[in-house]
Amino acid sequence: MQFKNWSLVILMITAFACSRSVFAAINDPEGPNLLIVSVLAVVLFLPSSAAYLSTFRPSLAGFKRISAAVLVQIIFATCICAVLITGIV
Numbered sequence: 001m002q003f004k005n006w007s008l009v010i011l012m013i014t015a016f017a018c019s020r021s022v023f024a025a026i027n028d029p030e031g032p033n034l035l036i037v038s039v040l041a042v043v044l045f046l047p048s049s050a051a052y053l054s055t056f057r058p059s060l061a062g063f064k065r066i067s068a069a070v071l072v073q074i075i076f077a078t079c080i081c082a083v084l085i086t087g088i089v
Helices: 003-025 034-053 063-086
Strands: none
Touching: 003 034, 003 063, 034 063
C-alpha cells in the first residue's frame, strides 16, 4: 500500500476514536449506538480527508500533513462535543 492509502486508514481510525470519545463525554445510560458513532466518524473523516488531500499548503508533507488532518478531526470533535453537551441545538 502507498503512504497516502495508509494515511487515509489512519485518519479513519482516528475519526472512530474521536467519535467514540465524543459520545463517551455524554452521560447516556444506554451507551453510544454503533450506527451513530459510525455516522459521526464519517462526518469527522470527510473534512479531515479533504484537508489531507488538498493542495492548499504544499509545504505540508508527510507527517506534518497527517498531523494537520488529525488536528482538524480533534477540533471538529471538540466543537461537536461542546454543542451536544451544552444543548445549543
